[in-house]
Amino acid sequence: MIDTWLTRELGLEVPIVGAPMGGRAGGRLAGEVTRAGGLGLLGAARYATPEWIAAESAVARELGGGKLGVGLMTWSLYDDDALLDAAIGEEPDVISLSFGDPAPFVPRAKACGALVGSQINTIEDLRVVEAAGVDFVVAQGTEAGGHTGRIGTLPLLQQILEATDLPVIAAGGIATGRGLAAVIAAGAAGGWIGTALLASPETTGPDFARQRLVEADSADTVYTSIFDQARDQPWPQRWGGRALVNAYTERWHGQGADNATLAAAYDPADTTVGVVYAGEAAGLVTSVRPAGDVVREIGADAERLLRRTY
Ligand SMILES: Cc1cc2nc3c(=O)[nH]c(=O)nc-3n(C[C@H](O)[C@H](O)[C@H](O)COP(=O)(O)O)c2cc1C
Incomplete structure (x- = not known):
């Protein structure tokens, strides 16, 4: 077993977080990632509702043996934070507050017992979320699917690891054991994985x-x-x-x-026009596979690679 801050803190078998993905990651996907030994996060899109969070949390917990993570978009909470209240009400293990300054929300999120983390795209973002009091950061490179910054995962991860004492998880382009092994060898506590899970039957969306x-x-x-x-x-x-x-x-x-x-x-239902958010790991996703198989394989391959001696 790979032993990191992430696995120890959350009791995981593999240092993998199933990324929050608005419109694609509901309770089934999150629950299957957790059942396979990682932690799956629900991705609450801006148009999600408190009822959606309650219903999908129940599904995720049922499949995942009780564990739960919820991902919210920070900027969308500034006008109306009902989704944060809904997430807090579920008392999840992890709350992700990404894209924006989470300072107004971190104390409440932590008070429910959750570990609170933020995806960051620059060193300046690191300073903002450190000041807000998050428990961990996610260095999200531009390779990532969905909304992200402009610096590549590897340069950003190196910068962030040098610049903070907080636990750092890596996101963007990790889709095989090689990718996970690389970021853990560099000092990350785990991989935050989205695109690799997006061809799984447990995803929502078209x-x-x-x-x-x-x-x-x-x-x-x-x-x-x-x-x-x-x-x-x-x-x-x-x-x-x-x-x-x-x-x-x-x-x-x-x-x-x-x-x-x-x-x-624009017509979202037109297959030649509708958006499919996905990252540069797209070429590594070559078949429709259950999310649990993807998580177990990445975890096992990373462990084998990290045990190799040179
Ligand atoms: C379809 C899709 C939707 C996403 N939606 C969200 C979101 O709602 N909130 C969030 O914090 N991150 C979101 N992300 C970013 C992911 O959390 C994560 O950073 C990314 O998937 C990691 O890179 P990878 O896709 O290369 O694995 C999304 C990513 C994708 C692919």
Whole structure:
């Protein structure tokens, strides 16, 4: 067993967190990741409801033997923090508050007994979340699927590990035992894994998303804000989202079109146009596989690699 701060603190068999992924990670996915020995997080999208959190938490706990993690988008709580109240009400093991300054929310989140962490994309972000009092940080590289920053996982991870005494988890591009072994050897407490789980049958979202991911190569992603503009998602400008390229990104990415034009051209149900957020690990996802198998294989392969002597 790989023994890290993450496995010790949460009683995990593998140092893997199933990333919170809005629209894709509900109770089934989170629960299966936990059942396989990691910790799966629910991904509460901006349009999620307190009722969704309650229902999906029950599913995740049932499958995962009682453990629970919930991921929220910090900036979306500034106007209305009902989703945070709902998450706190579940008394989860972990609450992730990512993308924005979590200071107004950390004391309440910690008071329910959860470990509280934030994904960060720069050294400046590290200083902000340290001041807010988080228990751990997640160094999220630009390779990651979904919304992320602009620095690659490896340079960012090295910078963050040098700059803090907090436990650091690595996110972005980890999809095999080699990736997990690499970040643990560097000093990370574990891997925060999204894209590798996205072709699993336990994900929510449209069927075409799984198929498109299986067919995609690692070069087939783009970092863009056009899907946020098309759907009027008020993401702060500094965070773009990494998605698979499609006919829509080829037509509109980098064209400077306004929200109304982008919205008029957008149809989420059209398989050639609808967004499929995924990271540069896309080329490592080559079949539809149960999430538990993915987690167990990454964990076992990483352990074997880390035991190798040179
Ligand atoms: C489809 C998708 C949706 C995501 N939604 C969220 C989210 O709601 N909240 C969040 O904190 N991170 C979100 N992320 C980012 C992940 O938490 C994580 O950083 C990322 O998946 C890790 O990189 P990887 O995809 O290369 O494994 C999302 C990622 C993806 C792929």
